[in-house]
Amino acid sequence: MFHHVKELQFNARVSKPDPRFATLLLEQFGGENGELAAAMQYFTQAFAAKQPYPDKYDMLMDIATEEFSHLEIVGATIQMLLKGVNGELKDAADQSEIMAVMNGKAAKENVIHQALSNPQFGVLSAGGPRLTNSQGIPWCSSYTHSNGDLTVDLRSNIASESRAKLVYEYLMQFTDDPYVKETLSFLMTREVAHFEMFEAALASIKPNYPPGVLQADPRFTNQYFNLSQGESARGPWNEGEMPISPKSWDYIADPIGHVKETEGLQNQEDGIAKEMKLTEKLNKELSKTRSAEITSSEPNGVAQWSNYNTDKNE
Amino acid sequence: MFHHVKELQFNARVSKPDPRFATLLLEQFGGENGELAAAMQYFTQAFAAKQPYPDKYDMLMDIATEEFSHLEIVGATIQMLLKGVNGELKDAADQSEIMAVMNGKAAKENVIHQALSNPQFGVLSAGGPRLTNSQGIPWCSSYTHSNGDLTVDLRSNIASESRAKLVYEYLMQFTDDPYVKETLSFLMTREVAHFEMFEAALASIKPNYPPGVLQADPRFTNQYFNLSQGESARGPWNEGEMPISPKSWDYIADPIGHVKETEGLQNQEDGIAKEMKLTEKLNKELSKTRSAEITSSEPNGVAQWSNYNTDKNE
Amino acid sequence: MFHHVKELQFNARVSKPDPRFATLLLEQFGGENGELAAAMQYFTQAFAAKQPYPDKYDMLMDIATEEFSHLEIVGATIQMLLKGVNGELKDAADQSEIMAVMNGKAAKENVIHQALSNPQFGVLSAGGPRLTNSQGIPWCSSYTHSNGDLTVDLRSNIASESRAKLVYEYLMQFTDDPYVKETLSFLMTREVAHFEMFEAALASIKPNYPPGVLQADPRFTNQYFNLSQGESARGPWNEGEMPISPKSWDYIADPIGHVKETEGLQNQEDGIAKEMKLTEKLNKELSKTRSAEITSSEPNGVAQWSNYNTDKNE
Amino acid sequence: MFHHVKELQFNARVSKPDPRFATLLLEQFGGENGELAAAMQYFTQAFAAKQPYPDKYDMLMDIATEEFSHLEIVGATIQMLLKGVNGELKDAADQSEIMAVMNGKAAKENVIHQALSNPQFGVLSAGGPRLTNSQGIPWCSSYTHSNGDLTVDLRSNIASESRAKLVYEYLMQFTDDPYVKETLSFLMTREVAHFEMFEAALASIKPNYPPGVLQADPRFTNQYFNLSQGESARGPWNEGEMPISPKSWDYIADPIGHVKETEGLQNQEDGIAKEMKLTEKLNKELSKTRSAEITSSEPNGVAQWSNYNTDKNE
Amino acid sequence: MFHHVKELQFNARVSKPDPRFATLLLEQFGGENGELAAAMQYFTQAFAAKQPYPDKYDMLMDIATEEFSHLEIVGATIQMLLKGVNGELKDAADQSEIMAVMNGKAAKENVIHQALSNPQFGVLSAGGPRLTNSQGIPWCSSYTHSNGDLTVDLRSNIASESRAKLVYEYLMQFTDDPYVKETLSFLMTREVAHFEMFEAALASIKPNYPPGVLQADPRFTNQYFNLSQGESARGPWNEGEMPISPKSWDYIADPIGHVKETEGLQNQEDGIAKEMKLTEKLNKELSKTRSAEITSSEPNGVAQWSNYNTDKNE
């Protein structure tokens, strides 16, 4: 159950209206890396986590709720940046000011003028935030990832926080309002804090690599296919030890020749039988473990989400 | 600022898994008339209302927050209806049960079997809710309406609640789990309650018709164009008194002839000059009033959303 | 069957090209509250209405056809506002004028210059209307609502007309072309006229509340949950009599406490048994009535949509 | 201006309900190659054609209006194929029949059972057509093409009619209702008729190749790059005379070598200067012609779409 | 299997940054008629063609691969047009230059200033191409057509190439950078070359009309319905011989009267029995032929895509 207090988590303020920046800031309201995307991603991930992993559920709901609170801060800031637009549009019988602006006869720094560069502020929302990105694209749940596996979901979250942090960093370059910068700095920093929370949570799951349950197939794990010819580079991603797996990279300099020679990579499993067996064993063990974690936490009979006492009214 | 308590607003329970109904229920999680759509519609409308109409802001945020809480109830119910799916998928090394089902060798009522009729439960969410409708269409903010005018927004909300109520009514016919029906009955009823709240709020605004600020143009207000020929019907929508405007309907039986004769409706304003003047006057008055309501509520200088005391740290 | 006459329903004219306003006007051509959305909404609703409610079918098709005719007026106006763009682009071997504009060496008020602020006019439609909104978002049928129940569909329509009216009101502030204003005033007014038609049609259905067939569950009908704390407001939406239901609002000042105390709202149905019975009875009666209205109007055997005589050629 | 008569263009009939086929048939109602897509494509193309090419405008509006009429036929057929669904859903208080079906206790051929395989019929439209494709994807105006040039638009239309014809051909294999097949045969055939209309119209424009105004650059017109190695085939598309241009194909057997050797195709224009000049000349001539066709048809001063007499009321 | 060489197919160069044109050029990167749309259309069509029509498969893959290579050229050009944007944004601690531009205190021709007119370059991609059109709409696979029939697919491709050619033609008018124009001229011309390849391939299929397998129904093939009244035009699309079918057009001057008189076009098949028989015969023959072409090319038993030798490792 959610509730709301009217005070914002951070004391958001705005020195003066700036519809141009309000347009850019929509990116964090209804954009692909914005606050709604973050909130809904963690919120939907939380459902599958609740019974088997109540500690991760608690964390996901804590952070999801904070992201909702940030969504409110961003919306409030956009609304304040658009001060004057709604009031002006309500003066529907007297369009003198708007047309003066439209016709270049009014001061250039006029608020209305800037608002017009974003049609949605003029004719759809009438000077308020809408759940679109900075170019008017409606928010879409495809922006969120929830895949029923914490070793994957937490990695999705780390990437999401990285992108959200970067977008705030870019946005901060387009305003010199000290109040707005203060708010953006707060919001940007919280993405970094969430990043570390998700890193810590991921590290607390053992094993967490590879993501999911199954091991990689040892026959195809360490090849690097040099598929882009010309000025090819070598680095830790294709030579020396692999960063996680206990193998060395196998650099396939001529992938087409190699593929043809191996008849479509069929003939390269020599001497790998033992490794295949080990993989199979690990797969079975982790499958049983992870499956049991979940299954054992699901009660038999009637399912109930909350801990309510239902004795008296049955 | 939002916060969250782990108890649901309603004690949602499920007798036994039913992935088939979980698929249908997605309509209220990520569908066009679902709980997220309602929550986000009222939440975005609230920003523009806060300063000029704090009472309506309070109502919009109360109901938006309840809709978020309903979204959680729907998600929790879907998760419980999918019990077993995630655990089964985690047993990644042993697919015997799943394939037995796939090949028709397992009991027909098997949970996994039903889950497979919705691919997203099998290969994307792994047995949890996703923000899509019952056919997998991602939720999209185009489902929400926020237009910066309460006489319009409240009517959008009344329609939204009507549709949401109807979808619950339809859904209730596809389950006979008494616990699930109880939850759906609660959720359906709350849509009706919200409907009445919005009706009452709309009635408290004077005038609230026509929606927005401007009067209708008296030259074109009362014609009914009979544009679909054959078995044409008459009723209060095209004969007798108009329901709101103090005029009678003017039934144009032959619209093409009429349009040609009036040279594109140009010549029908005879004797309407007085009415035109009145309209203009009303437009000016209401424009000033509504514009002033908003403008006067916006403080000069630095804008601040919350009532925080900023003296000590400036 | 549709047909078309080349004369517009209203004599749309344009004083001089204005690509900037053409961009805004797209909102009513391919936008979420535009003419196509209205036309397609009423058109799709009409199919289910035809047999059981031929009078409402007639009204829906009359208005849908008028909206198609308005779509044509809007498209024609956009085309006239873009005069010069297509011809200029066809002069493909001589780009001197366009580049002069691009490089700021031509007069600022140049038509081409303004057209370039909307890329779709320059490189996609080449100076004609496209079915997008003012920001280029393609029209999408999610904008329309058709739910197989007139008490809901008509309310969706009232809301749609409200929004469409408001968008015209906003648009009228961004042009001072008297011909264009005249056309917009006509179109805006027709939305108001349609609003009243739908109101009258809704009032002619008895009962029409709650929307759909089922009554609200009397246990959950009248609570108002005060879920947004701080400066909470009271008004007819949460105190005194409910506007439609014969009950008083029950204001839950502390929803979290209340929910916990009632174990998830389970224990509040005391003394409500009689009301529950009545609800059940009303549900059964209206279910039978509405179901019979529809079923009885569907002929047995071969279904035929039109009244054609098929004797001679069977 | 559109109008409507209640009789369909074709006497659509249905032997008995078949919700399963109704689902497939949605492809022609709200699918990418369906009737709405065709209608809207020709309708939007028509605006730019009206003044310079009134004969093509007439044809586009004739066919667009027929496609609207076909959309109505498809919708009517879907509605008849779903007979019983809406009535059953309205019996909201008595779900016995629906649940009997859901639980496998009712006859397999039951209409409701089949309807449930498409969730939108059960919980959104309640047994009527919606503007989606057969998988529930909402119709989107990206399906239509309107590019302000008849030599391109007519080719888009020929392709659209080809696809629409093919989809009807596929659909006809999934029903054995003779009435429905008759309707589909009519609709399929009309797509072929329209195909020929567009072919004839395209042939009446001289020159119509290349599409648009500019000639192809003679340096890059006739190379065929053999970019997919292994079992390469030769045919009239890469050897011998080009089908339209008066040149022979130049088969580049080793594109990578060729590109490197020519330093990115820079050095191959030898002896082509004369051809370049001719191209430039042709470009200038056709640019002037096409530009003039359009510009000269646009009247000076106030633009008016219809031929109304405006003398008396100015 | 794909591979890549770092050299572009064409030596793309840019004289100086021009973010404004970069925005327009996105139309060919991620727009509906752009290079990705073409590449993916031919690539997906190729799968069904591989076994029955290996020569067409080869052609489709040759051209698809060239379009991928063109996508790379367009992306490289956009990146070069945005030189300076990414570096400037990375100077995150010193926003002086950006704000000087934003506040109108820096030179107007500044690169950053122009980049800001496209929000995605400022806050999402940070100065690189994204897969959107010129208005920020994400690329969507609905732009591609692949329908499992070469007589249809090739016509879709001819239309696609026509539109792509036209968009390049339009784009060339908005830049005067000679290097960029050179690249655009190359790309535009290749669309024309592909157009001819598809024309030649279509002509090599006998018969290829009507598209697909089934003949048109002779009862409904040649009527032209005059559904748009007023200034109706006659031309080869509605009078005289049909361009392909060996019939004359039948001009229905009064479609509504005709439809009513024929009871929904039911009674017009007189004397057409012989033609119907012929149609049926042709349908059967071509069905068998086309079906056999495909079926006979599909090997029995295990299917293998490539010609690898699998003897040794089975």
Add this chain to the structure above:
Amino acid sequence: MFHHVKELQFNARVSKPDPRFATLLLEQFGGENGELAAAMQYFTQAFAAKQPYPDKYDMLMDIATEEFSHLEIVGATIQMLLKGVNGELKDAADQSEIMAVMNGKAAKENVIHQALSNPQFGVLSAGGPRLTNSQGIPWCSSYTHSNGDLTVDLRSNIASESRAKLVYEYLMQFTDDPYVKETLSFLMTREVAHFEMFEAALASIKPNYPPGVLQADPRFTNQYFNLSQGESARGPWNEGEMPISPKSWDYIADPIGHVKETEGLQNQEDGIAKEMKLTEKLNKELSKTRSAEITSSEPNGVAQWSNYNTDKNE
């Protein structure tokens, strides 16, 4: 420049048709975590990396090209799983087999029958892959992330590979065809290999934390807001040392009280001045470094993407 060899990178085979699994496998062809999404993500990221970071550019293009090659493998497998569908549909005049299946009179395991559960295979692609997910949602470029900063892009890629790996893991449970499983095992494993490549590349950038350029604001870095009440959990994500930053978590047990007390988090910066200064210093340094890396790699004058020699033809 891309090229193509007809041999697949892996020798994909299929034992027998299985349209049901083909539907699920679409998730990796046109789904949000599929091969096209991966290929396009790395491909678009590569443009910005080319000049400043040619080694990372090489890696991104190597992996992007491998993903395109995997897309081809997935498409080929889907095509083989659908053997028989296209040929059957081409037998357009004889629908006996299809209707026998539709009417339950043919063997249940029939290929056509299974194909019909996915409408797109029956009426759109006619038995070939389309760029949609398993529920028919068109692929959309919103699935890809490219943000002009390698410390962010590489993290997006790690998350993308994690999700892609997991989806293959899920898919492997829904087939028991040993050839298909072999192919899926190869593809799944390559996602793991790419994961490690991106990890290694990220580790080679110093510093790479926080993502982007700017440091976190020290005032807001380490608070954990306990916003979900009830059964709150403690773990390394909210107690003890932070995993990366050299601080300890500050657990805000009562966030609402804390926020009110600090007047919206304004008053908590005591004693943090020194840390603020350090942050500012780090920000300036890294800004200069990263900006210079990019700027210095961009040549002055004409930009050219490839290393072609242009002397001779200038």
